[in-house]
Amino acid sequence: MSGDYYAYDDEMESPCELSSDTGHSLKYFLQVYVHSLICIIGFVGNTLVILTYAFYKRTKSMTDVYLLNVAIADVLFVVALPLIIYSEQSGWALGDWSCKLLRGVYSINLYSGMLLLACISLDRYLAIVQARRSFRFRSSMLVYSYIICAVVWLSALVLTLPTFIFYQRYKDSEIINTTFFVFPAMVSSSPYSTEEPRKPQEDKQICFFRFNDNNTAKRIKLLVPSSQVAVGFCVPLLVMGICYSSVVFTLLQAKNFERHKALRVVLTVVLVFIACHLPYNAALLYDIIYMFSLTDCSHYKNTQLLLIITESLAYLHCCLNPLLYAFIGVKFRNHFRKVVEDLWCLGKSYVGARRTSRITSEVYLSSRRSVDSSGNENGTSFTM
Template sequence: MDSTISDSIDDGNYTYGEVIEPCEMPQLLNIRRFLQVYVHSVICVAGFVGNTLVILTYAFYKRTKSMTDVYLLNVAITDILFVVALPLIIFSEHSGWALGDWSCKFLRGVYSINLYSGTLLLACISLDRYLAIVQARRSFRLRSQALVYSYVSCAAVWLLALGLALPTFIFYQRYKDTEETVTLPDEDDNVSTGPVLEQEYTCFFRFEKNDTARRVKLLVPSTQVALGFCLPLLVMAFCYASVLITLLRAKNFQRHKAVRVVLTVVLVFVVCHLPYNATLLYDVVNMFELYDCHEVERTQLTLVLTESLAYLHCCLNPLLYAFVGVKFRNHFRKILEDAWCLGKRYMGARRTSRVTSEAYLSSRRSEGSSYENATSFTM
């Protein structure tokens, strides 16, 4: 918000109005910095490790043989991209986006793509499970060509996410607001120069026309709430509700475990994403209203906190969708066993090499100390 001055002239005397400056929110800045340094770091590390294990499992042990496998692999890829882009965004914010305008557009664009693709792929997984369990007979022919349809679906999701992220690539810019010098008359009608308002470089929407700014600033978050949360939530609610009804009717001793898994998946999605999207919707509805600084700070603080909660979902996706499966856990256990065996072989080789080196050193020491440097180099 630019600083504005309201003043009036009465009988040649100036009546000074109040200077309206941007809200100072030190508490928000401190909390945001704490979240970025500590909470987001833990989320990025945990998300990177978990999703990397999923990708390694599919790459070396469990081939993508079903639609769910393809969807899970793509979810892991989008989560990996997210946890890599997030630290770069945080670093760029603290360095004033020193890499330039392209980094602003690219990193924010990748973030936006992952925002849409992640939730839409989770909706695809719920639809696949609905077809496999509720419509098993009718979807048999469809699922016989599962890989083809899954690849087409994932390509469509990525293209849709790219299309929804286009406003970010187009309108986001790295810029620094023009320094403003506030000119005020003093008591002797002499012109005095007020404070110079300076701002650091930022990466955000920037527009040439006010009409475009209003439309895009309303459209982008509204689309995010509608297609990035509400649509996937409706698809998941319908599909998993149908799956629950089918499982409860089935006479299977494992149905209770399957029901718990389904409920956990839906509950975690709602808990992670609903608070942020509800706050974002509230902010959109009241975007062009005037509020005092305390109300603005409360809204922005809620957005920051709930956004961190939404980030947590990328850590939970591997646990909810991949490692909960028995076959996937077996493949992951195989990874750990192979890694342990490789570690033992490596340690055994080092131990054998060390014993050989020690025997060699002892024999060389008996010949004299002139070869000490050479034997040290051999170790």
């Protein structure tokens, strides 16, 4: 038997350790370099989307409301992620509340972002496939888009309740003296093993699930990742597949020369979504299936390495959302161009004299008036 587990008695099952040099080095590289780059790009791109909607382009359609909420979810996500990484490296020094709050915020924005993408695909279906029937409905139902977004955020909060309830900060040395089911992947321990059990680092603080009994542990540890795969991937993928398939079929029948561009947009949105999220969710589903199976530690370690790599690919999607959904629209790009120009002018005004500052302010205000007065009330930033 391998020494990568704790051997207590013939009735105990014990967790594998992911402590190999390869796994640790890979995780450290992804967190420090790849995740940091994703967070910086995602924060800049989505913040610009929020600023554009806040100061230049009013939310005039249901898609605009969804895009704004997607950008907010992605910003909160890329803010929570580096805080989680830092807390892991520092042993969750801020205490139990940081463990629950950061993990909870991370999960809420994961669910809400994915569900909002499904809402966008449904709105595009109504706008293109059911254009005549839904025109009056969509133009008069803007207020209901806020209600839909509120329902999405509330649903994400409900799905995250197990994280808020069962995540705790504790020393991994406490695992030795507990009978709680803590880790998912297990190996059978042999009472005949002559090797000394490997003990975890005594003072390392971790933030993970902790339960009072094994029955609750097994239910929650199956429910949480299963919900993530079902609600966070399968449901959005199903909605996007149905809606965008109908959109593609409708566009193929149209004789507008712009249809080829619209088809490329739709296919790009779907393919990028699948490329970013399918590998991670497939690996997560595989981990769920073999979660409580007696298996070799090498098998468990390989699965965890696969999850680490594919999870980074899934994070990349938050950087691509502004490009796929917001900046692809001509009207949105025009508003965004005004953001860049005005920020440049305002930056120069701090260096120049007061006269330059007054001129910049006048240019800023006049540009705001021209943008607000020229926009079509029924326009949308997601132009296809």
